[in-house]
Amino acid sequence: MRQAPKVVAFAGGVGGAKLAHGLAMLLPAGHLTVVVNVGDDFSHYGLHISPDLDTVMYTLAGIANPATGWGLADESWQFLAMLERYGEAPWFRLGDRDLATHILRTHALAQGETLTQITQRFVEQLDISHHILPVTDDRLATVIETVEEGFLNFQHYFVKYRWQPTVIGLNFEGSDRARLTEAVHHALSEADVLVICPSNPLLSIAPILAVQGARQAIEQRRVPCVTVSPLISGKAVKGPTDKLMREMGLLPTTEGIATYYEGLVDVLVIDRDDHHELAPVQARFPDLSIVHTQTLMRTIADRQTLAHRILNYVSEVTL
């Protein structure tokens, strides 16, 4: 691969967005397409909210809140204060600037634009030189069955109940009818490398794979597919990945991740702190290339370093 590769990265929220940002900084304009989960999308006060698309978009535009990873930097909360004045107790924090995204998107969708189209307009306006695509323009809704609270919509589980309930089932409503968009098909057909970002496999990547044609497209790939484990020493950097893997019967280890992605990835990147897991997992998955490096992305430079390590590795093995 002498020229810069074309990369399709699959991502959910904060962790995935960080690696996507690293790739975006390294690759020439237009070479990266981030295919984003929309199973978390929901309607709040009548507004269509796409949390993962927003996180990826804000991160690649360099305007994400660096403290939280989601939402906008320098955000203000006057809307929320007034909402409380009206007796509302909003459990989902909508910032004043963030509202522009939700209101424009909701209005565009109501006028018949697709999520893909309105996202493309946002990406252009925010001067992002790569592509960000919802995995589907069809309805897809992650519903979580819990012991304590029964069935919960994703945002209720994640934000309202802070992922504390015990999960016994995951359902991606609409996935039997949801199709990959033409734009995603096109990006996949041109890709030299696929990257599954270190997002939560069960909450962020699974709904992407549940879309009709998605899993098959990755299984039948003719280009290498790399993933980065979202775990370090058996723990998620952020969020419920390890807790949820355990609840869903998967080991929260390198072996668990390798098992989950079997047949879908050629290269598994794990943190150097987990290098002791390399040999036993390698023995069980002889066709999998396992690489260890620093996967924790504390700084912007870390994002770029990890992206660089991935692209270099793929470039070496495919030369």
Added chain:
Amino acid sequence: MRQAPKVVAFAGGVGGAKLAHGLAMLLPAGHLTVVVNVGDDFSHYGLHISPDLDTVMYTLAGIANPATGWGLADESWQFLAMLERYGEAPWFRLGDRDLATHILRTHALAQGETLTQITQRFVEQLDISHHILPVTDDRLATVIETVEEGFLNFQHYFVKYRWQPTVIGLNFEGSDRARLTEAVHHALSEADVLVICPSNPLLSIAPILAVQGARQAIEQRRVPCVTVSPLISGKAVKGPTDKLMREMGLLPTTEGIATYYEGLVDVLVIDRDDHHELAPVQARFPDLSIVHTQTLMRTIADRQTLAHRILNYVSEVTL
């Protein structure tokens, strides 16, 4: 009238809201019902905006922007800044706090609540001790025919074009089907006094009168109806009243106002600066009581003083 009277006040935006506020401060809780124009309502970025209802609501709640008369005090504009980042050029200023009203209202209407119901909830939450009612829950849209720009929706005429185009026609779309609400009927049946606030007669009061049953209810009143001229020395305190009256073939004078409201009002309050118009107009309209006092409401105290003068006058003549 020994007890405090029950008052129904008809109002549009800023000027009307000021007198309504004066009445609200004077009257015991629940004695005032402000019936508000909705011909200015419009949809902006998919949000249902009711400018006159908001101005009356914010004014009676004591949270209106004292400089502009509309919008909220201590407003911030982060949403608008982000909207511009997305390449929008919004001509209607939506404040961050103000958005709470529009979003809650739009959501409530989409869920089947009436404008009357959602307005009542707002009024309660904002601790307003009186009633604020849209004149109708049906569609009513003021459309303005102009020489320069053809047909314009109200907000385009008023905000976008700053009421500069020459008006040759006013149309209240939907008025042939729009009905007074039950709540307005009830308030009218209990009223001891009707007040037509010093709002623009052609833009704020005319759409109210155009609603089915409204003009008839006022013409067949059994209680006194008072209006305050929106003109002082032939000029509007704010906005296009005099310009528009001229364009629509009415004199922008006390006589023009008396002509416009003939049959609808028993008492016309004019500014003391216009006392020289009293005798000639009185001669032409012998059944009309004309009172002169200070009608300019610069301060909160001015609002209360004018309201007091009106209620006192009505109380004297009907004792």
